[in-house]
Amino acid sequence: MQTVEQKKILILGATNIISEIVKEAKKMGLYTIVVDYNKEAPAKKLADESWLIDVFDIDKIAEKIKENPVDGIITGYTDSIIPAYYEICKRTGKPCYISSKTQIDFAIKKNIFKEICREYSVPVVPEYNNINEIEYPVLVKPVDNSGSRGIFVCNNKEEYLTNYEKSLKYSKCKKVITEKYIQGDEIVIYYAFQNGEIINTAICDRYVDRSQKGLAQLPTSYIFPSKYTDLYINLVDEKVKNMFKNIGIQNGAMFLQAFVIEDKIYLYEPGYRLNGAQEHIILSHLSGFNTQKMFINYAITGKMSDDIQISKAANPHLKKFACKLSPLVKPGIIKSIEGMDTIRKMEGVIDIKPLYHQGEKVGGLGSLQQIIARFFIVADTIDEMAEIIDKIQSKLSVKNENGVEMIYGLFDTKILETYKELVK
Numbered sequence: 001m002q003t004v005e006q007k008k009i010l011i012l013g014a015t016n017i018i019s020e021i022v023k024e025a026k027k028m029g030l031y032t033i034v035v036d037y038n039k040e041a042p043a044k045k046l047a048d049e050s051w052l053i054d055v056f057d058i059d060k061i062a063e064k065i066k067e068n069p070v071d072g073i074i075t076g077y078t079d080s081i082i083p084a085y086y087e088i089c090k091r092t093g094k095p096c097y098i099s100s101k102t103q104i105d106f107a108i109k110k111n112i113f114k115e116i117c118r119e120y121s122v123p124v125v126p127e128y129n130n131i132n133e134i135e136y137p138v139l140v141k142p143v144d145n146s147g148s149r150g151i152f153v154c155n156n157k158e159e160y161l162t163n164y165e166k167s168l169k170y171s172k173c174k175k176v177i178t179e180k181y182i183q184g185d186e187i188v189i190y191y192a193f194q195n196g197e198i199i200n201t202a203i204c205d206r207y208v209d210r211s212q213k214g215l216a217q218l219p220t221s222y223i224f225p226s227k228y229t230d231l232y233i234n235l236v237d238e239k240v241k242n243m244f245k246n247i248g249i250q251n252g253a254m255f256l257q258a259f260v261i262e263d264k265i266y267l268y269e270p271g272y273r274l275n276g277a278q279e280h281i282i283l284s285h286l287s288g289f290n291t292q293k294m295f296i297n298y299a300i301t302g303k304m305s306d307d308i309q310i311s312k313a314a315n316p317h318l319k320k321f322a323c324k325l326s327p328l329v330k331p332g333i334i335k336s337i338e339g340m341d342t343i344r345k346m347e348g349v350i351d352i353k354p355l356y357h358q359g360e361k362v363g364g365l366g367s368l369q370q371i372i373a374r375f376f377i378v379a380d381t382i383d384e385m386a387e388i389i390d391k392i393q394s395k396l397s398v399k400n401e402n403g404v405e406m407i408y409g410l411f412d413t414k415i416l417e418t419y420k421e422l423v424k
Contacts, residue, residue, distance in 0.1 A: 006031040007071040007300055012055045012085055014041030016355065017077050017276060022046045025296050033070065035061060056084050062091045070094070072299030077276040079108040079144070080172070095302035097193075097252035097295070098272065106247060107254075107272035110143045110177050117267055120243035122236065125259065125268045126180045131160070137181040140164050141216075142171035149367045151216035153181055179268070183210075184261035187226050190279055191244070192253045192291055192314065194304045198241045201291075201314040202283055203229045206257065209328055209409030215366030221389070221411040224282060224322040225422055228260050233316070236265050251304050253291040255279070276368065281351050281376045282322045289313045321385045321423055325375040329398050329406040331362050339395035343375065348388045351376040362406070372398055372407070382420050386413040 009025050011018060014036035022043050025032050034047040037054040044050040053060050055075075065088075073094045075085040083104055089096035098104060105112040114124045128134045140163050141151040150170025152163035160178075167176045186206040192199045203226040208217035226232070240256070249272075257269035274280070274292055284290040294304040304310070334356055344352055354373040356362060363369055375392055379385035390413055398406040 008033060008069070009296065009299055010035060010061075010065070010070040010073045011043070011047070012061075012073065012075040012081050012088070013078060014038065014043035014047070014050065015078075016042045018043040019046050020278070020353070021074060021076050021274075021292065021296065024290075024292055028293065028296060030296070030300070035064075055081055058084055058087050058091070061088050065092050072296075072301075074295060074299040076274045076295075079271070079273065082108055082273060095298055095300075097250075097298050099248055099250060102247055103249060103272065107270055108144055109173075110141065110269070111175065112143075113270050114177075116243065116247065120239055120246065122239045122243055123264065123266050125182060125266045128178045128180075131157075134160065134178065135180070136160070139179045139181045140167045140176055141179070142167050143175045143177050144173050145170045149364070151366070153213070153215065182259045182261065182266065184259040185228070187228050187232065187258050187260055187265075188222065188277075188279075189232060189240075189256045189258065190253070190275075190283070191240075191256070192289075192294075192304075192310045193244070193249050193251050194310045196245075196250045197311055198244050198249070199311045199314050200233070200237055200241075200316050201253075201287065201310070202279065202318065203232055203316050204279070204322075204324075207411060207415065211409050212366055218328055218366070218368065218370055218409075219277070219326050220328060220409055221326060222277060222279070222324040223416070223419065224286075225316065225318045227418060227422065228265075229316055229422075231260070231263060232258075232265055236267075240267075251298055252295065277324055277326070278353060278374060278376075279324065281353075282324065282378065283314075285350050285376075285378055286318055286320055286322060287313050287315065319423060321379050321382050321419065323375075323377040323385055323389060325377060325389055325392060325411065326371045327373065327375075327393065327396060327398075327407055328370045328409050329356075329362055329372045330400075330408055331365055331370070332400040332406055333361050334358055334398060334406070335401050335403070336397070336399045337372070338397040338399075339392075340373075342395050343392050346388060346391060348377050348379050348384065349375060349392070350378050372396075382416050382423075386416045389413050 008031045011034045014034040032047040033049040035051040075081045117124045150167045154160040190202045204222045204224040255271045258267045280291040
């Protein structure tokens with residue numbers, strides 16, 4: 001039941017990960033309403049109230065808000081909902097961290113993102129616009145999807161033609177982009193925006209499993225701070241900040257994914273929203289600000305924070321090591337998940353976000369749906385972190401209906417030897 005003083009927040013979507021927004025909003029004392037076409041959507045079980053409406057039915061949601069006023073509107077981890085979020089906020093006069101359709105296109109259309117990057121001399125992965133000029137291998141992907149859905153590696157023309165059609169099915173606007181297939185080191189760069197101030201909050205290294213041939217390479221771990229922190233700041237950071245300034249970004253947070261090859265950096269993916277990998281858990285622990293909480297606060301007040309200045313709290317040169325560990329599982333029905341209770345008690349494990357439970361089906365071959373859970377780790381030394389990761393991977397077991405282990409592609413902690421000089 002809503003109390004008199006409680007403010008209401010409307011959350012677009014009610015998927016499992018949206019539950020994180022519901023929990024945080026409740027901690028902040030808000031009355032939570034989720035809207036989703038699926039009456040069995042997981043976040044509906046946690047929210048104070050739910051509306052059985054498709055998040056893309058802008059007219060119906062706007063009309064419902066007139067009848068049942070809310071104080072703020074938010075969405076979370078999915079690019080496709082952003083245009084609806086923007087339009088609903090606009091129609092109802094609620095704060096929206098995105099201030100223009102240019103910013104929406106930049107955030108959710110990979111071709112527009114790359115065009116704007118090139119305009120401001122920000123390096124991006126090379127692409128092909130003519131099938132006769134393609135040098136294989138290449139990557140094909142829809143311009144307007146996320147979660148690694150619809151991405152395929154093509155080694156020849158035959159594969160390209162087949163996978164192009166497959167990728168096209170994942171695109172709402174029926175457009176696919178063809179890029180040079182790069183197998184370099186990967187980094188993720190995190191920015192926060194507060195009243196027009198642009199802050200580089202962290203950079204991490206993204207490690208992927210390469211065993212699923214022809215499909216998107218899925219992340220197994222994210223290591224903070226990145227080995228390439230100084231390289232990125234020296235080569236690209238100011239260009240990116242200038243780009244953000246010129247497209248008018250004022251508030252919110254963004255992550256950028258990039259390759260590093262021979263001391264050169266090539267951006268390939270943006271996300272102007274909360275990140276499904278939930279780096280805010282690590283930054284909240286190490287830097288003292290929580291972007292998820294700030295997105296919620298902005299929805300209600302039109303301000304990222306009432307008391308924290310992000311530029312004073314953030315520093316991409318972190319003083320400790322951290323890891324987001326994302327073990328992968330093969331598709332199938334989960335019969336058992338073992339080790340979670342033991343892992344949760346481990347020193348250095350600051351949080352766990354399970355994505356599946358016993359009896360649920362893992363699908364989405366070649367997509368982020370193959371991540372079983374996210375484990376958040378903080379350590380003073382790289383040796384300590386390697387030891388924690390190894391313990392987690394030895395304790396965690398996920399079996400299918402036939403008793404066969406579903407986990408594959410574990411992270412090799414020997415890689416971490418190269419990080420010993422980063423944190424001093």
